[in-house]
Amino acid sequence: DEMKTQNGVGIGVHGDQRKLHISQVKEPKSGTQFALADYAHEDLKGIFTYDSKNDTDTRNDTLYMGNSASFKSDYDRAAVDAHYNSEKVYEYFLNEHGRNSLDDEGMEITSYVHYGNNYNNAFWNGRWMTYGDGDGEFFISLSAALDVTAHEMTHGIISHTANLVYRDQPGALNESFADVFGAIIDEKDWEIGEDIMAPAAIAEGNWRLRSLSDPNSVVVTNPQRAAYGSGVYPAHMDEYYHMPRNVDNGGVHVNSSIPNHAAYLIGQEIGREKLGQIYYRALTVYLTPYSEFSDARQAIVQSAIDIYGEGSAEEAAVHAGFDAVGIY
Ligand code: ASN
Ligand code: ZN
Secondary structure (H helix, E strand, C coil): CCCEEHHHEEECCCEEEEEEEEEEEEHHHHHHHEEEEEECCCCCHHHHEEEEECCCCHHHHCEEECCCCEECCCCCHHHHHHHHHHHHHHHHHHHHCCCCCCCCCCCEEEEEEECCCCHHHHHHHHEEEEEEECCCCCCHHHHHHHHHHHHHHHHHHHHHHCCCCCHHHHHHHHHHHHHHHHHHCCCCEECCCCCEHHHHHHHCCCCCCCECHHHHCECCCCCHHHCCCCCEEEHHHHHCCCCCCCCCCHHHHHHHHHHHHHHHHHHHHHHHHHHHHHHHHHHHCCCCCCCCCCCCCCCHHHHHHHCCCCCHHHHHHHHHHHCCCCCC
């Protein structure tokens, strides 16, 4: 039967109090329960958070449930953040771009938390997001970061739009657009993952996963580290890593830093909002599965012209940003 959305509360991984959209579920055995299921958004099937229960087998996973509308236990924290952050990202794409969910047709937004044991990653699998808890050494719960959620959900949007193939330059663009929207939506800074790093990573100087502002300041991290030696992320085409396909799909998480840095430079000139408008148009109108870096420059220039006009300051900022990283 129809589940009604109501307000709940929770505490996130970093101790933030969060208001949540949750649902009452009446079960014959256990009585009234509360689920992280949000039906509050018109024309959206819902926002759902599931519990993976610390294994990798999704068959026994269930909607994340509680006995009251208050989700405040330690175990709740990762679920609270996944639920809250995915609603924020949904609202950004709706309000800024008129996009109704990942497919623009109101598809459900689903997250699984507590995936595996000490799992140090988060990913979009083509249909939903999955978050590990981290091992507490390198990462804490990966849903704690709005930029990580925005990154994963942008992969979902990309798979319904440009559908950039996940290898070599198109793959690096796929990664870059995910990072750029991560940084735009998590307005704080131009870093990715600063809210999920744990002590051992911070002790090594990696207090964030990647940096759009200064890619060279971050050492390539796990799981790709070994292949890059002691290398840092590249900020210019002169530093492009020519990696075999079996290493990070040709270096998609590493070479992405080159277009990332261009986006940062453009963002310094025109601000996050216009950057988002231009990049969204490029992604949804011009880019195609085999687009390379130079195609992205063209697409982004054309989008700036479409929105702000030929000869605009915005167009000039795009040219300058891509010139600076050696993408022509
Ligand atoms: N967090 C990574 C990403 O979103 C996971 C992966 O390597 N597929 O790209
Ligand atoms: Zn990614």
